[in-house]
Structure formats: structure tokens, C-alpha cells
Amino acid sequence: MLDPEDKKQQQVLDRYREAAAEFQTGNVPPTMTGYWLLKRNQVSNDRTWADVGIALAWLTKEYDANPPFVRSDGLAAYSGLHSKLEYATDVLPRGVDVTWVYYTSSKNLISFSVVCCPNRFHPGVSCPLPPS
Numbered sequence: 001m002l003d004p005e006d007k008k009q010q011q012v013l014d015r016y017r018e019a020a021a022e023f024q025t026g027n028v029p030p031t032m033t034g035y036w037l038l039k040r041n042q043v044s045n046d047r048t049w050a051d052v053g054i055a056l057a058w059l060t061k062e063y064d065a066n067p068p069f070v071r072s073d074g075l076a077a078y079s080g081l082h083s084k085l086e087y088a089t090d091v092l093p094r095g096v097d098v099t100w101v102y103y104t105s106s107k108n109l110i111s112f113s114v115v116c117c118p119n120r121f122h123p124g125v126s127c128p129l130p131p132s
Contacts, residue, residue, distance in 0.1 A: 029111075033097040034122035036115045043128040052092045055114045056085055059100065062112045068102040078102045088114070095120035 003009055023030075025041050036042070049055050060081065068078045088098045092114060099113040117127035 032121070033099055033113050033115050034119040034125060036113060037117055037119060037122070037125045037128055040128050045129060048129045052089065055092060056088055059088060059098070059112070059114060060085065063100065066104050066110050069105050069107070092116065097121075 022028075024038055030036055030038070047058070049058075063081055063084070071077045084100060092098060095116045095118075097113060097115045097119070099111060101109065101111040104110055117125075119125055
């Protein structure tokens with residue numbers, strides 16, 4: 001229960017409200033993939049699909065454009081594209097989001113996601129755009 005006399009509590013509550021208001025337009029990534037649907041300023045018709053094959057093609061294009069780090073001993077640092085696509089092909093039609101995160105050869109961390117909408121785990125979050 002909020003104590004109206006407690007200024008520290010009020011400051012924390014005010015900061016929380018400010019951060020929540022900034023989330024939709026800010027650069028902070030969501031804590032759960034389904035919350036990407038709330039970031040309306042990052043929505044694009046060319047990245048909204050109803051066909052899983054098109055989503056898989058986009059994932060492949062991003063992967064090929066940003067290949068993962070290759071270990072100096074030649075062993076795989078991450079699972080390969082084939083296994084990633086196999087998994088995505090299985091789960092996307094069932095409404096499960098897919099996120100790929102890894103380090104590139106330039107030591108940058110890359111992350112890209114396909115978020116299902118309506119979202120299985122966040123049914124109250126509406127779809128930002130109809131699929132193209």
C-alpha cells in the first residue's frame with residue numbers, strides 16, 4: 001500500500017510511470033518477446049507476414065548478412081542455420097516466438113526475433129498491423 005507521506009515511494013512510482021510511458025517509443029528492449037508488439041514505432045508493413053516461409057526467409061537473410069562468430073579451433077560456437085530453421089519451422093506455426101542471439105565475427109552481439117501475433121503468451125496485446 002502506498003503511503004501518501006512517503007516521498008521516496010512516490011519518486012519510485014513516478015519513475016516507474018515515466019519509464020512505462022517511454023517504453024513504447026524508447027530504445028529499451030522488452031523483457032519478453034511478445035512485448036515487442038507494444039513498440040508501435042518499430043512496426044513495419046514489410047516485416048509483417050502471415051506466411052511462415054516468408055518469416056523463415058527473413059531470418060535466413062539476417063543470419064547470412066550477420067554470420068555468427070567462428071571459433072579459432074574450428075568448432076561451432078552456436079547451432080547452425082539448418083537446426084535454427086528446423087526449430088523455427090516447427091514452432092512458428094504453433095504461435096511460439098523465435099529469437100536468435102549470438103556474437104558476430106566483429107564481436108558484436110546481434111539479436112533478431114519473429115514475434116507471433118496474436119501472441120500465444122500475451123493474448124491481451126493486440127497486433128500492431130495486419131499482415132501484408
